[in-house]
Amino acid sequence: MTQAPVSTVVTASDVEPALVPAISSRAPGGKARKKKTKDPKPKITWDRIKAQRVLLLMAVPLLMYQILFKYVPVYGWSIAFQDYKPGRGSIWNQEWVGFENFVDLFTGVNGERFRRVVVNTVGQSVLSLLVGTVGAIVLALLLNEVKNLPFKRVLQNITYMPHFLSWVIVASLASVALSMPSSGGFINQVLMNVGLVDEPVLFLTEPNYFWGIVAGTNLWKELGWNTILYLAAITAIDPSQYEAAEVDGAGRYRKMWNITLPGIRPTIVVLLIINSGWILSTNFELPYFLGNGLIAEKAETIDVFVLRYGYQLGNYSLAVVAGIFKTIVAIILVGSANAAAKRLNQETLV
Amino acid sequence: MSSTSVAKPLAPSAAQGRPARRRRRWTTERVVFTSLNTTFLVALAVIMVYPLLNTLAISLNDGMDAVRGGIGIWPRVFSLRNYEIVLNMDTIYQAFIMSTLKTVVVVATNLFFTSMLAFALSRKEFIFRRPITLIFVLTLYFDAGLIPNYLLIKDLGMLNSFQAYWVPVMISAFNLIILRTYMKSIPEEITESARMDGAGDFRTWWQIIMPLCKPVLAVIGLFVAVGSWNAWLDTLLYNSGDPALTTLQYELQKLLASSMNAGANSANSAANQAAVGAGGQLTTPIALRSAITMVAAVPILLVYPFLQKHFVSGLMIGSVKG
Numbered sequence: 073m074t075q076a077p078v079s080t081v082v083t084a085s086d087v088e089p090a091l092v093p094a095i096s097s098r099a100p101g102g103k104a105r106k107k108k109t110k111d112p113k114p115k116i117t118w119d120r121i122k123a124q125r126v127l128l129l130m131a132v133p134l135l136m137y138q139i140l141f142k143y144v145p146v147y148g149w150s151i152a153f154q155d156y157k158p159g160r161g162s163i164w165n166q167e168w169v170g171f172e173n174f175v176d177l178f179t180g181v182n183g184e185r186f187r188r189v190v191v192n193t194v195g196q197s198v199l200s201l202l203v204g205t206v207g208a209i210v211l212a213l214l215l216n217e218v219k220n221l222p223f224k225r226v227l228q229n230i231t232y233m234p235h236f237l238s239w240v241i242v243a244s245l246a247s248v249a250l251s252m253p254s255s256g257g258f259i260n261q262v263l264m265n266v267g268l269v270d271e272p273v274l275f276l277t278e279p280n281y282f283w284g285i286v287a288g289t290n291l292w293k294e295l296g297w298n299t300i301l302y303l304a305a306i307t308a309i310d311p312s313q314y315e316a317a318e319v320d321g322a323g324r325y326r327k328m329w330n331i332t333l334p335g336i337r338p339t340i341v342v343l344l345i346i347n348s349g350w351i352l353s354t355n356f357e358l359p360y361f362l363g364n365g366l367i368a369e370k371a372e373t374i375d376v377f378v379l380r381y382g383y384q385l386g387n388y389s390l391a392v393v394a395g396i397f398k399t400i401v402a403i404i405l406v407g408s409a410n411a412a413a414k415r416l417n418q419e420t421l422v
Numbered sequence: 423m424s425s426t427s428v429a430k431p432l433a434p435s436a437a438q439g440r441p442a443r444r445r446r447r448w449t450t451e452r453v454v455f456t457s458l459n460t461t462f463l464v465a466l467a468v469i470m471v472y473p474l475l476n477t478l479a480i481s482l483n484d485g486m487d488a489v490r491g492g493i494g495i496w497p498r499v500f501s502l503r504n505y506e507i508v509l510n511m512d513t514i515y516q517a518f519i520m521s522t523l524k525t526v527v528v529v530a531t532n533l534f535f536t537s538m539l540a541f542a543l544s545r546k547e548f549i550f551r552r553p554i555t556l557i558f559v560l561t562l563y564f565d566a567g568l569i570p571n572y573l574l575i576k577d578l579g580m581l582n583s584f585q586a587y588w589v590p591v592m593i594s595a596f597n598l599i600i601l602r603t604y605m606k607s608i609p610e611e612i613t614e615s616a617r618m619d620g621a622g623d624f625r626t627w628w629q630i631i632m633p634l635c636k637p638v639l640a641v642i643g644l645f646v647a648v649g650s651w652n653a654w655l656d657t658l659l660y661n662s663g664d665p666a667l668t669t670l671q672y673e674l675q676k677l678l679a680s681s682m683n684a685g686a687n688s689a690n691s692a693a694n695q696a697a698v699g700a701g702g703q704l705t706t707p708i709a710l711r712s713a714i715t716m717v718a719a720v721p722i723l724l725v726y727p728f729l730q731k732h733f734v735s736g737l738m739i740g741s742v743k744g
Contacts, residue, residue, distance in 0.1 A: 116549045124548060126623035131542040134535055134593060135554050141574070141590055142561040148570025163573070211466070214459055223460075229730050230467045236722050236729065238652030240671045244678050244715050245473040248480075248708070254491040255708055256480055258472070261492070276682070292470070324455060361675065364682050378568050383659070388569055395567030406563050 152396055156388040173389045177397075182390060186377070189394075190352075193373040196283050196359065197351040200290040205344060207291050208298035209336070213328055215299065216306050231296025239357035246289045247362060250275040276362060279370040286358050301343065302336055309335035342413045349409030352398050374398050474719065481505070481712035485705030488712075504705055504713035514714060517670045521651060522721075524587045524669065528650040529643050535592050536642075537635065540601035541627040546610075555602070558595045568659070575660050582667065586660035591650070597642045604638045605631060644729050651721060670718045677711050 121128065147163075152173055154166040177186050211231070218224040234242065251257035252272050253264070260272040275281050313331050322330065356375035363371030372380075374394055382391020475495040480488050484499035492498075508514050542548055543555050565571075571590075580586045608631065616626045632639070657672035 120549050127542045127548050130538050131554055134539045145566035145570035145574040148573045217459055227463050227467055230470050236648055238671050240654050240675045241715055241719050249473055361678055392569050
């Protein structure tokens with residue numbers, strides 16, 4: 073009951089292997105797929121309601137709470153169809169303008185900026201996702217080759233650590249690391265000592281570096297954490313496959329390439345698909361903290377646009393339109409990603 | 423009996439089928455690979471810890487000396503003055519208390535309400551089990567957006583109040599599913615026998631099921647605590663109007679923002695060179711920010727040893743089909 077596995081190695085073997093495909097159908101961030109339960113549907117009768125009044129008392133107020141805090145805010149979407157001025161008081165006193173704000177955001181004066189914002193969001197997310205996935209797979213393969221278990225455990229614990237630091241701290245560390253040597257910028261220091269550059273690089277004022285900085289910082293923060301599921305998937309590979317390959321004379325790299333990688337392929341595919349459902353929803357903090365006026369053209373993402381341009385500058389209507397756009401696209405993406413993952417799950421995992 | 427030569431009608435599970443570790447010979451290939459791999463992994467570990475150690479060293483260094491740069495993982499001119507200044511700043515002291523208080527309240531309320539609902543939803547006989555679960559699961563995907571959420575808090579009159587910290591995050595749908603799944607795995611005989619002994623649903627939950635859920639509650643509680651401690655947007659959106667409600671992450675974020683603007687305005691970051699005075703003591707923004715970063719990171723680093731024991735099992739529990 074209270075077993076607290078110290079490392080993934082122990083844990084993965086504690087868990088029934090049948091669970092590992094199930095693991096792979098979820099992203100670590102917490103997107104559970106709804107699974108049809110096989111329990112019979114309970115009939116609703118007056119007697120049952122009376123008999124279950126305590127259960128109802130435990131559940132229904134919290135249901136109301138959830139509806140109030142997660143669904144009721146949709147009334148705020150009406151701002152999208154108004155020329156919202158905070159000075160006019162509540163949203164019932166505003167002037168209705170139909171789809172004017174939508175036209176403005178997608179084609180009008182703000183159209184160009186918004187298109188750039190969408191491109192930045194997708195670009196930063198895709199780059200981070202690809203770099204992060206490749207990095208995590210490589211690290212999982214290398215960790216899997218470490219036979220000294222205490223050493224492996226120490227490595228895992230060190231690489232998981234940044235996952236628990238807040239984005240504010242990580243952005244703060246990144247801004248110091250990337251600054252001038254005089255401000256403690258050790259990356260520039262290293263580059264200059266090695267002789268790669270003569271002058272310190274102005275990382276955070278050059279727009280073209282920004283997507284790379286976002287991907288790199290994400291990699292640093294989540295690299296170790298993202299290996300957990302791949303390591304679990306590797307543990308689930310039938311060892312007799314490796315033994316058979318050894319008998320056939322396969323070396324280390326052949327085994328990696330021909331057994332381990334195909335073995336975790338379903339996990340890779342499912343995680344990629346599920347994470348791609350969140351492409352418009354990731355990358356908020358880093359662009360917000362590290363982005364500045366000089367690099368806004370590459371740094372500003374949808375969420376930053378909503379917070380800066382909408383909330384902080386009072387352009388509520390446009391920000392809500394951008395938010396609606398994001399929510400609807402995200403639902404479509406997450407929905408189809410989940411459907412795709414489910415189909416793949418059935419075909420390749422079971 | 424070599425396991426490769428035996429035909430297996432049933433594939434052995436990875437856990438049980440793992441053969442006893444065989445001694446392998448140290449071939450040249452293995453020596454070369456192992457040393458390269460070890461070198462690479464150690465380098466990676468250094469990259470992971472260096473930024474924090476560097477910040478720690480700067481925070482323990484004399485502020486005026488720190489702007490000369492070149493500090494590695496060891497302070498050049500050791501001084502505790504940065505921490506002295508930081509801990510004497512009313513804002514930071516307030517923020518530390520508020521961050522702690524908020525984290526404690528969020529963990530307590532979130533665990534209480536999430537597990538109470540999870541218990542109801544884990545009972546097979548509960549009539550509204552499925553529609554209620556569906557409504558909660560959908561909120562994993564659906565979000566009305568930043569400004570609508572802000573307007574709700576405003577219309578509820580919770581702006582600039584402590585309630586804005588814990589009421590909106592009283593239940594987390596993902597943890598709800600984890601807990602419900604875990605409670606479902608508890609044998610039904612246990613709740614049955616509790617009922618025989620005359621315990622009602624509420625008592626069964628509080629006195630029978632909750633103690634059995636301790637391991638998973640610990641994991642979820644630690645994750646909720648880390649999430650609450652690390653949050654900054656709630657302060658910015660809801661509570662930035664009341665200095666008494668400020669949090670550490672929010673203060674650090676403000677400091678970061680001002681240094682980013684300074685850095686963007688002048689490449690030489692003149693602002694970083696200027697000395698700031700607080701209570702008559704002199705230090706520099708970079709040293710000050712390093713000290714505040716450490717103050718904000720240390721609680722996480724302190725619970726990390728407890729976390730790392732549990733989080734993998736937490737991830738595994740979360741992945742059990744619901």
